[in-house]
Amino acid sequence: MKKLSILLALLLLISSCANKKESDFKIGIISDCQYCNCEIKWDRYYKKSPQRLKEAIIELNKDSLQYTIHLGDFIDKNFKSLDSILTTWETLKSESFHVLGNHDFEVEENQKEQVIKKLNLEKRYYSFVRNNWRFIVLDGNDLSFYGAITVDKKKQTDSLFNSLKDLNLPYVKKWNGGLSNTQINWLKSELEEAQQEKQLVGFYCHFPVYPIDQHNIWNRNQFLQIIKPYRNIKFFFNGHNHAGAYKYKDNIHFLTFKGMVDTENTSAFAKAKFTKDTIFIEGYEREVSRKLVIQ
Secondary structure, three states: OHHHHHHHHHHHHHHHHHHHHHHOEEEEEEOOOOEOOOOOEOOEOHHHHHHHHHHHHHHHOOOOOOEEEEOOOOEOOOOHHHHHHHHHHOOOOOEEEEOOOOHHHOOOHHHHHHHHHHOOOOOOOEEEEEOOEEEEEOOOOOEOOOOOOOHHHHHHHHHHHHHHOOOOOOOOOOOOOEOOHHHHHHHHHHHHHHHHOOOEEEEEEOOOOOOOOOOOOOOHHHHHHHHOOOOOEEEEEEOOOOOOEEEEEOOEEEEEOOOOOEOOOOOEEEEEEEOOOEEEEEEEEOOOOEEEEOO
8 A cells, every 4th residue: 555655646746747747838038130231330340140040049049949039129120131041040940939129120111011921920929829828019119200000000109109209208219109099999808718728928129118218118007007907917028228227016027139130249049948936047157047936
């Protein structure tokens, strides 16, 4: 009887370890590759991005990743930059996703819709589910002076910007952007569905929400009010501020990843391992390694 009890205990332990291992997964994260055949500006070495991306992908391909995501500004400008850098991106072994950044729209007006197609995006904002996580990809350029394409979105852009411009907010700059009413309504439905399905939620966006600086999304206050009731939201990952930043607020990890394009001799990218109660950020080169506890 004692032997049977020990055997059962061992089986339960093995099963528990197997389930834990099965629920763990890793992803790759890159931000602001920002390639163009351009001269150095603001300590951004645009011509070095293809080699840096290639080296990052070699490292990422060593792991079995659920997916890899780029957090916006895949190019700096010029539509032809996409053809040059996408050949490297396509060597990724994992599934891959893109977030739209402001510089991704630094192309001719008639090419902006083509950028979205080139990045293999069916929609400008979207979500996907992996291992009981709902990952919500926001489009912070939905309302903007470079990414708003339709007449209605351009009108909404003017309206939102004009309502904020006299409030002395550091982030009301024309290089930032905001979420449209349509996207906000979609976001609400995504959060409701995630709550009903008992899923954890993580956000990807190009623009940060915290800490407050000149890079934030325009309607951050509206966004924060929308997410406030949902206790299942665990992180908000973004790019845009190439220096990187971090803030923990209301049990949510707000993390800005460093720009790959910056500095003469260093790169920046990361892997993130998701476990039951922690996200381990494994930073490479300038990216900082972190332990993000999920509560």
